[in-house]
Amino acid sequence: MSDAARDLDELCYLTAQCMTSMVTAEHFRVIKKLGEGSYGKVMLAVHKKRGTPMALKFFPRCSTTLHTFLREYNLSLSFCTHPSLTRALGIFFSTPSHYIFAQQAALYGDLYDVIVSDVGVSEVQAQSVMSQLSGAVSYLHSLGFVHRDIKPENVFLCAPNCRWVKLGDFGLVRPHGTQIRAVWYESPFCVPEVEQAKQKKKASRKEGNQQTQEEKDIWMLVEPSLDSWALGILTYCLLTSCFPWEESTSDDPGYHQFCIWFNDVKEKEDRDMGRNRQMDRGKNIGEEDTAVPVPSHFESLSTLALTLLRRLLHPLPKYRAMPDEVLSYLGGPWLLKTEKEEKMRQEEAQEEARKILGGGAMEKDIERERKRER
Numbered sequence: 001m002s003d004a005a006r007d008l009d010e011l012c013y014l015t016a017q018c019m020t021s022m023v024t025a026e027h028f029r030v031i032k033k034l035g036e037g038s039y040g041k042v043m044l045a046v047h048k049k050r051g052t053p054m055a056l057k058f059f060p061r062c063s064t065t066l067h068t069f070l071r072e073y074n075l076s077l078s079f080c081t082h083p084s085l086t087r088a089l090g091i092f093f094s095t096p097s098h099y100i101f102a103q104q105a106a107l108y109g110d111l112y113d114v115i116v117s118d119v120g121v122s123e124v125q126a127q128s129v130m131s132q133l134s135g136a137v138s139y140l141h142s143l144g145f146v147h148r149d150i151k152p153e154n155v156f157l158c159a160p161n162c163r164w165v166k167l168g169d170f171g172l173v174r175p176h177g178t179q180i181r182a183v184w185y186e187s188p189f190c191v192p193e194v195e196q197a198k199q200k201k202k203a204s205r206k207e208g209n210q211q212t213q214e215e216k217d218i219w220m221l222v223e224p225s226l227d228s229w230a231l232g233i234l235t236y237c238l239l240t241s242c243f244p245w246e247e248s249t250s251d252d253p254g255y256h257q258f259c260i261w262f263n264d265v266k267e268k269e270d271r272d273m274g275r276n277r278q279m280d281r282g283k284n285i286g287e288e289d290t291a292v293p294v295p296s297h298f299e300s301l302s303t304l305a306l307t308l309l310r311r312l313l314h315p316l317p318k319y320r321a322m323p324d325e326v327l328s329y330l331g332g333p334w335l336l337k338t339e340k341e342e343k344m345r346q347e348e349a350q351e352e353a354r355k356i357l358g359g360g361a362m363e364k365d366i367e368r369e370r371k372r373e374r
Contacts, residue, residue, distance in 0.1 A: 001144070001175055001177070002143060002144025002145075002175060002176065003144075004079060004143040004144050004145065005143075005144050005145070005175035007078075008071065008074055008075055008078070008079065011070075011074040011078060012067055012070040012071055012074055015070050015073070015074060015092070016066060016067075016070055019066070019092070019093070019094055020093050020094070021093065021094050021095065022093040022094075022095065023095070024056070024095060024100065026048075027047065027048055027049075028045040028046065028047060028048060028056060029045060029046045029048055030043050030044075030045045030056070031043070031044045031045060031046065032044050034055055034105070034106070035110070035153070037153075037169075039057075039059060039064070039169070039171050040057065040058045040059045040060055040064070040098070041057075041058050042055050042056065042057050042058070043055070043056045043058065044056075044105055044107075045102075053105050053107070054089055054091075054102045054103065054104070054105050055102065055103050055104065055105040055106070056100055056101075056102055057100065057101055057102075057103060058098045058099075058100050059098060059099040059100070060097065060098055061094070061096075061097060061098060061099060062097075064099060066099065068171070069099040069101075070092075072101075072170045072171050072173075073088055073092050073101040074088075075145070075170050075173060076088035076101075076103060076168075076170055077089075077090060079140075079143055079145070080140075080170070082135065082136045082139040082140075083132075083136075083164075083166075084132040084133060084135060084136035084164075084165060084166050084167060085136050085139070085140070085166060085167055085168070086103055086104055086106070086156060086166045086167065086168030086169075087103065087104055088101055088102065088103045089101075089102040089103055089104065090102075103168070104158075104166070106156030106157055106158050106166060106168075107157075107158070108156075108157035108158065108159065108160060109156075109157050110152065110153055110154070110155060110156050110157065111129065111152040111153075111155035111156075111157065111162070111165065111238075112151075112152035112153045114157070114162065115152055115237055115238065115241050116241065120241045121162065121238045121239075121241070123239070123333070123334050123335050123338055125161060125162040125238075126235070126238035126239055126334060127330050127331075127334065128162055128163065129155070129162050129165055129238060130231070130234075130235055130238070130326050130330075131326065131327065131330055132164070132165050133150070133155065133165065133167055133231065133234070133323075133326075134231065134323040134324055134325075134326035134327060135324070135327075136166075136167045137150070137167065137227050137231065137323040138322070138323045138324040140173070140227075141176070141224045141227070141322070141323065144175050144176050145173050145174070145175060145176065146173065146174055146175075146176055146222045146223065146224055146226055146227055147167065147170070147172070147173055147227050147230075148172040148173060148174060148222065148226055148227070149169055149171070149172040149173075149230075150167065150189070150227055150230035150231060150234060151189055151230065151234070152234065152237060153169075154167060154168055154169040155167055155168075155234075156168050174222045175222065176222060176223065176224065177221055177222060177223075178221070178222040179219050179220070179221055179222075180219065180220060180221075180222055181217050181218070181219060181220075182194040182196070182197040182217075182218040182219065182220045183197060184197040184198035186246065186247045187246075187247060188233050188243045188244060188245050188246065188247065188248060188255075189229070189230050189233050190247060190248055191225075191226055191229045191248060191317065192248040192249065192255070192315050193220065193317055194218075194220070195248070195249045195250065196218055197218045198249060200218060223317060224322060224323070225317035225318065225320040226317075227323060228312050228320040228321055228322060228323055229248075229312065229313060229317075229320060231312055231323055231326065232308075232309050232311075232312030232313040233313070235305070235308065235309060235312065235326075236301075236309060239300070239301060239305065239334055239335060240297075240300060240301075244258065244297055244298070245258070254295070254297060257295045257296075257297075258295050258298070258313070259315060260292055261292045261293070261294060261295050261298075262310060262313075262314075262315065264291060264292035265292075265310065294306065299336065300335060300336055300337070301334065301335065301336060302332070302333045302334055302335055302336050302338065302339035303339060304329055304332040304333060304334060304339070305329070305333075305334040305335070307329070308321075308325075308326065308329040308334075311325060312325075312326075
C-alpha cells in the first residue's frame with residue numbers, strides 16, 4: 001500500500017470524529033440536478049452567505065457506509081490536486097437521510113452530452129481532452145490509486161468546447177494492488193480479463209451448480225491497466241461518437257474482429273523484428289499490407305490513432321500502455337480524413353519546391369550560356 005493510501009485511511013478515521021449534522025436548505029440554495037447514479041445524486045447549489053456556486057453530492061445513508069462516503073470525500077479533497085481532477089471543497093455533513101459533501105461545480109455538463117450531440121467532438125477537442133485526462137490519471141497512478149470508472153459521464157466540462165475538463169466520481173477508486181472480486185458487466189469499458197467471470201457464471205447456471213458464493217468468485221488485482229483500457233475506449237468514443245463494441249468478450253462480433261486484426265498486425269511486427277526490420281521501412285503499422293484488413297468500424301481512424309488504440313486496448317493487461325503515453329500521439333492526425341489531407345498538402349508543397357528548384361537551375365544554365373556567348 002502506498003503512503004497516500006495509508007494517509008487516506010487515517011483521514012477517514014479522523015474526519016469520522018467531526019461529522020456534523022446540518023439542514024441543507026438553511027445553508028444552500030439548491031438550483032437543479034446535475035447528475036444521478038447508483039451512488040446517489042449531484043445538485044447544483046449556491047452557498048447562501050458566500051454566494052459561491054458548488055455541486056453537492058448526496059449519498060443515501062441507507063445504501064452508503066460512512067467509510068465509503070469519507071473515503072471519496074477525503075480522496076477528492078486531499079489528493080485530487082491535479083487541475084483535471086474534480087476536487088472537494090472542504091464541506092461535508094449529514095442529514096437524517098443523506099451524507100453530503102461539496103465539490104467544484106462543472107457548469108457545462110459532462111462529456112457524454114457532447115459526444116452524443118449533433119455537433120460531436122472535433123479532432124482537436126478530442127486530443128485536448130485526452131491530453132488532460134492522461135495527465136490526471138497518471139497523477140492518480142503516481143499516488144498509488146486506480147480510478148476504475150473512467151467513462152464520458154464522469155468527465156465534467158469546466159469550460160466551453162472541452163477546453164477544460166475534470167475527471168470525477170471517485171467512488172470506485174482503489175489502491176494499486178488491492179484484490180477485488182472480478183465483476184463482468186455488459187459494457188465496452190469492462191476489461192476483457194474479466195470475461196472468465198462471465199463464462200463461469202454462465203456455466204454455473206447451466207449446470208445448476210450449487211457452489212457457495214465464495215467458490216464462484218474470481219479475484220483480480222487492481223492495476224493501472226484498467227484505466228488504460230478505459231482511456232482507449234474513451235478515445236474511440238471521442239473520435240467516432242459511438243462505442244467500438246458492445247462488450248469486450250470473444251462472442252462480441254466487433255471485439256472479435258478487432259482481436260483478429262490486432263493479432264495479425266502483432267505477428268507481422270514480431271516477424272519484422274526477427275528479420276532486423278529489413279522489410280520496407282516506409283510502411284507504417286496501420287498501412288501494412290496485412291492479410292486481415294483494419295476492422296470496418298476502425299476505418300475512419302488514422303495510422304497514428306490506430307497505433308495508439310492498439311497500445312491502450314491490448315487484450316493482455318500487462319502489455320497495455322500507461323496513460324502518459326497518450327502524450328506521444330498528440331499533434332498528428334487522428335482521423336483518416338485529416339491524415340489524407342495532410343499527406344496531400346505535403347505532396348503539393350514538395351511539388352512546388354521541385355518547381356522552384358527546377359526553375360532556379362534553369363535560370364543558372366541560361367546565365368552561363370550568355371556568358372559563353374560574350
